[in-house]
Amino acid sequence: MNASKTVxxxxxxxxxxxxxxxxTRTSRWAKALAVMFFIDLVVQIIDLNILGILVxxxxxxxxxxxxxxxxxxxSTEGEDVPTMLEALEQMQTxxxxxxxxxxxxxxxxxxxxxxxFVQYKFLHDASASEPEVRVEDxxxxxxxxxxxxxxxxxxxxxxxxxxx
Amino acid sequence: xxxxxxxRPAATLSTGLYEFTEAQNETIARAGxxxxxxxxxxxxxxxxxxxxxxxxxxFRDELIAHGLEPSYTTTFIVALTxxxxxxxxIATLYAKAGASLQAVxxxxxxxxxxxxxxxxxxxxxxxxxxxxxxxxxxxSVALGVQMARENVASETERTAPPQGQDG
Numbered sequence: 001m002n003a004s005k006t007v008x009x010x011x012x013x014x015x016x017x018x019x020x021x022x023x024t025r026t027s028r029w030a031k032a033l034a035v036m037f038f039i040d041l042v043v044q045i046i047d048l049n050i051l052g053i054l055v056x057x058x059x060x061x062x063x064x065x066x067x068x069x070x071x072x073x074x075s076t077e078g079e080d081v082p083t084m085l086e087a088l089e090q091m092q093t094x095x096x097x098x099x100x101x102x103x104x105x106x107x108x109x110x111x112x113x114x115x116x117f118v119q120y121k122f123l124h125d126a127s128a129s130e131p132e133v134r135v136e137d138x139x140x141x142x143x144x145x146x147x148x149x150x151x152x153x154x155x156x157x158x159x160x161x162x163x164x
Numbered sequence: 165x166x167x168x169x170x171x172r173p174a175a176t177l178s179t180g181l182y183e184f185t186e187a188q189n190e191t192i193a194r195a196g197x198x199x200x201x202x203x204x205x206x207x208x209x210x211x212x213x214x215x216x217x218x219x220x221x222x223f224r225d226e227l228i229a230h231g232l233e234p235s236y237t238t239t240f241i242v243a244l245t246x247x248x249x250x251x252x253x254i255a256t257l258y259a260k261a262g263a264s265l266q267a268v269x270x271x272x273x274x275x276x277x278x279x280x281x282x283x284x285x286x287x288x289x290x291x292x293x294x295x296x297x298x299x300x301x302x303x304s305v306a307l308g309v310q311m312a313r314e315n316v317a318s319e320t321e322r323t324a325p326p327q328g329q330d331g
Binding site for chain 2: 013019023025026030033035036039040043070081084088089092099102103106110117
């Protein structure tokens, strides 16, 4: 109730031509960004990436709606402030979607990146240093088992604790 | 209600004097907070991506020596470079745009000017994102086509009978 009263009360403010120029510029690049997300959407559709499709579609649409609202601020009269606030709400929605998606993507990216790095850097290094394990120090039955493994590899992690 | 003042410096983006109401301030503050959060998150993401890029560049030869396809490292580098550039550049712009929007709420007498400054910075951030994003999309498509060709070539090589190659 209160909010609608204040919107009506402020509806009379008209942005000046100079202010309209700034709004138009923001609208133009918000639309360009929306188009970029629509292009990326096509790429996601080709890749059949469902999550990417949903995210790109949501962000592109909110940016496009926000840009349209900015345009409406310039083109209409008598409703500049409420329309501007609607445009800002659209931008807020777009930012919120991007924040959530980026947080999830960063977490996944970090996990995958660290896992990938550890796998290629340390696990491969560990297997490269395997010949240094002295099989003769290991108890005879375990050493026999290790020697009889079909792939011919010796597992240092299995062998060492058993030697105690 | 709204008043116009012509005694403002030319560098300002607005000549209007207007105070937003409480309800309007709430909407503006929320949008400002989100823009700021997005700016901070962009910076963090940019730093993580930069670390990933540096690690890949430093250990590239080692990763390839351990059996990673060279095209994968190239793809990773090509994919991360625009992410690093975009996020580190737009982080400041979005954070400043958010700060300007929040200044609309906190200050009095300059609401429209702060709003215009915020919109100007948002516009610049959108422009930067669009420009780098378009370059990234073009490079990604080119790289995708190149990788698809390589895959087809390697698939053909695999299906063809071996001709005295020693593994």
